[in-house]
Amino acid sequence: MLLTGSETMLNAISLKQVSGSDPELRQALVEAHLPTDDIEDEGRIFYKAVAGDGSSVGYCGIERCGDCRLLRSVVVDPERRGRGFGRAIVEATLRESNGYSDTYLATTTAAPFFSIIGFSEVPRESVPPAVLATRQLSSICPSSATIMKLQRPPT
Template sequence: MSVAIRKATMKDAKALHAMIMESTRSAMVLPRPLSKVYGHLRDFFVAEDGSGQIVGCCALSITWDNLAELRSLVVVPEARGADIGRKLVDACLEEATDLGIGTVFVLTNIEGFFAKCGFRETDKGILPQKVWADCINCPQFPDCDEIPMTIETKIDNNGEK
């Protein structure tokens, strides 16, 4: 399946929200209200097939100095296995590099996929901003079973490529 990866636009918000909410049924991602999708629309990339249908999404959310989270990675079931998830992750990592962000993390239950993308399991203790900003309000807190993983971008500690 051929797809184009691009930044999300206003016309995509409701479709993104619907995809995210559908994926919450299988515990692939956490639910996000439509207001949060609109509020973080600039964080999202979308994968669009040749007919203009959105078949995937992923967001890069800046968390702290030199740290961002990859979140809401969703590929519709009929498009899985076509490397779309990897392309979305790569787009987010490229943007992190362009922004001068040295570390990107993900909280996931599909660690095998992210390991193939170069992420490594880490300790949640290195993510205190995430825990207090988002996790504290999550229905799974404090018994979260998601695995924290990180990847270093092509940026050094001084923000240089």
């Protein structure tokens, strides 16, 4: 799947599915201070974003939660940040994993970024039980994490 993405992005990206045991995925998450405790559990799909020149741009994951999905593990290579790759990765991942009713995420630092893409903060009480029951929300992320829901499709 190729995208043209943001006008500030220099290259299109494609997504390549990788396993939760992929050492490059794990290293990218560790370096970005994102959790890795449950990335090998069932129900998670991870994608490596690859630029037109074949180089790795970043990663993103989706976790199935009943008929909802949890966006997770969004990371952009530090040398590629600020050029629209984060948005392109999220939008491509959401398109690749269509067929879910609602999309949620939890973040401690990136709420402003996700707001630009169409997510907005929601109270924890409004989040479906299947999403709250994920290891990500039930034990890995701090209770102070902002929970967000996709309110409009990416543009």
